[in-house]
Amino acid sequence: MPGFELFDEHEKQQVAEVMEKGFTFRYNFDGLRNGVWKAREMEQMIQRDLPVKHAHLVSSGTSALTVAMAAAGIGAGDEVIVPPFTFVASVEAIVLAGAIPVFAEIDETLCLSPEGIEAAITPRTKGVNFVHMCGSGGYMDKVRAVCDKHNIILMEDACQATGATYQGRALGTWGQVGTFSFDSVKTVSCGEGGAVITDDTAIYDAAHQYSDHGHDHIGSDRGAETHPIMGANYRISEMNAAVGVAQWQKLPRILEIQRRNKKALKSAMAQYAEVSFRDIADEANENAGFLSFMLPTEVRTREVLAGLQAAGIPAVFYWYGNNWHYLKNWHHIQQMKGPAKLPIELIADRPDYSQVKTPKSDAIMSRTLSMLINLSWTDADIQKRLDAFANVFKK
Numbered sequence: 001m002p003g004f005e006l007f008d009e010h011e012k013q014q015v016a017e018v019m020e021k022g023f024t025f026r027y028n029f030d031g032l033r034n035g036v037w038k039a040r041e042m043e044q045m046i047q048r049d050l051p052v053k054h055a056h057l058v059s060s061g062t063s064a065l066t067v068a069m070a071a072a073g074i075g076a077g078d079e080v081i082v083p084p085f086t087f088v089a090s091v092e093a094i095v096l097a098g099a100i101p102v103f104a105e106i107d108e109t110l111c112l113s114p115e116g117i118e119a120a121i122t123p124r125t126k127g128v129n130f131v132h133m134c135g136s137g138g139y140m141d142k143v144r145a146v147c148d149k150h151n152i153i154l155m156e157d158a159c160q161a162t163g164a165t166y167q168g169r170a171l172g173t174w175g176q177v178g179t180f181s182f183d184s185v186k187t188v189s190c191g192e193g194g195a196v197i198t199d200d201t202a203i204y205d206a207a208h209q210y211s212d213h214g215h216d217h218i219g220s221d222r223g224a225e226t227h228p229i230m231g232a233n234y235r236i237s238e239m240n241a242a243v244g245v246a247q248w249q250k251l252p253r254i255l256e257i258q259r260r261n262k263k264a265l266k267s268a269m270a271q272y273a274e275v276s277f278r279d280i281a282d283e284a285n286e287n288a289g290f291l292s293f294m295l296p297t298e299v300r301t302r303e304v305l306a307g308l309q310a311a312g313i314p315a316v317f318y319w320y321g322n323n324w325h326y327l328k329n330w331h332h333i334q335q336m337k338g339p340a341k342l343p344i345e346l347i348a349d350r351p352d353y354s355q356v357k358t359p360k361s362d363a364i365m366s367r368t369l370s371m372l373i374n375l376s377w378t379d380a381d382i383q384k385r386l387d388a389f390a391n392v393f394k395k
């Protein structure tokens with residue numbers, strides 16, 4: 001997954017251009033910046049390459065989720081369906097918007113299932129935050145159909161799936177609004193950064209305004225701008241955007257290497273009868289940042305994890321057992337614990353998050369391991385993994 005593995009002169013030159021010729025702020029200062037507009041440049045590349053009508057860069061993937069939700073009209077008291085297998089930001093953004101997260105079941109795509117979404121819908125449901133975990137999504141035509149049928153907003157957290165497509169259409173563009181993360185370990189890195197993507201001009205306008213104190217971004221005099229709405233500051237800096245300009249151009253190469261490395265591991269693993277694989281909706285066109293696979297039981301999964309670790313294979317993740325990506329071990333979410341009183345505490349009939357059960361998701365995640373796919377692997381690095389598989393898996 002990590003684009004930082006390909007950092008070289010290109011990123012350095014882009015940042016140097018901002019420091020030597022341009023300016024650090026992404027808007028205005030036309031007289032200081034000598035025509036250097038890195039955030040705009042990266043936005044235009046994203047729009048052209050996905051394609052999508054509008055891309056708006058912000059300071060992180062978490063900011064992108066927050067901005068996307070507000071811009072799509074999701075706010076206080078609205079229910080938003082989320083998966084229990086996700087990065088915690090996709091839940092935090094809902095809570096901080098004053099909305100109510102509703103956990104629904106995933107299937108073997110490791111994403112929300114259309115049936116899981118449908119079962120979680122209530123009269124208060126405003127949207128779904130559909131998370132494309134570990135490089136690929138679900139059957140997005142079916143997911144979109146369920147959302148349209150119930151007239152709810154489909155928001156896509158594509159933070160881990162940059163560059164992936166399904167039926168030729170980019171993940172992140174199947175719903176009304178999508179988000180990317182360009183943090184330090186993502187497929188494309190800005191150091192820190194993120195993007196809101198949408199074909200809906202009203203959502204785009206609300207997004208760029210909300211991310212910059214409501215500024216309308218019309219004209220070249222910031223002091224003369226009007227403020228159609230209130231907002232906050234989720235802006236990206238030109239230095240971060242400059243890193244992204246170089247990284248985005250490497251995306252085809254990143255995806256090509258990931259897909260090749262993943263294929264080498266997966267085809268070797270396929271010979272072991274006890275191993276099954278994640279259901280991938282469009283395998284040739286996924287991001288391939290991870291190889292996710294299942295064992296028959298939780299006990300066997302823990303044994304295989306220990307075996308791979310003992311063989312010195314790094315970055316094998318058992319999400320069900322660690323504290324990173326699964327609701328089961330998120331005690332702060334189960335207790336809805338913030339530093340101060342949260343908006344959700346004002347809602348009398350909110351769910352009791354300590355009692356949320358997702359048994360179908362548990363049954364899948366307790367048997368799932370994910371192996372990070374690196375860009376820098378040599379043939380020897382791959383061979384080391386194949387040798388470990390031969391020792392750890394049953395024929």
Ligand SMILES: *Cc1c(COP(=O)(O)O)cnc(C)c1O
Nearest residue numbers: 060061062087089159160181183
């Ligand atoms: C990384 C990530 C985020 C948040 O992105 P940041 O840029 O780190 O704030 C949100 N959702 C998912 C699924 C992620 O992997």
